[in-house]
Amino acid sequence: MDLHAITSVRNDWAARSKGPAALAVFDRLVASEADLAALGADNLAELFSALARAPGSAPVAHFEVASALIRQFHADELVGVGLLAALVPGLVGVARSLS
Numbered sequence: 001m002d003l004h005a006i007t008s009v010r011n012d013w014a015a016r017s018k019g020p021a022a023l024a025v026f027d028r029l030v031a032s033e034a035d036l037a038a039l040g041a042d043n044l045a046e047l048f049s050a051l052a053r054a055p056g057s058a059p060v061a062h063f064e065v066a067s068a069l070i071r072q073f074h075a076d077e078l079v080g081v082g083l084l085a086a087l088v089p090g091l092v093g094v095a096r097s098l099s
Contacts, residue, residue: 012081017078
């Protein structure tokens with residue numbers, strides 16, 4: 001399996017999620033979605049890291065966080081990149097188990 005594309009997305013997310021534009025996106029997301037505000041994150045990277053926490057250890061269920069982010073997909077390209085970076089490890093795991 002070629003992991004270059006996955007690595008590129010993760011590197012892009014790591015760089016852009018901490019950039020100046022990310023703060024404005026973060027502010028819009030938490031203002032628009034109560035579930036995202038309830039996470040208590042301080043920035044965009046922390047907000048998306050809620051999808052990587054162990055189930056039950058976050059104040060909001062994974063599916064509620066993912067649903068809120070999908071509803072806000074239109075807000076900015078960073079939302080899509082963040083979702084892809086957050087969900088790819090699980091998708092790769094499913095793909096491996098299917099092969």
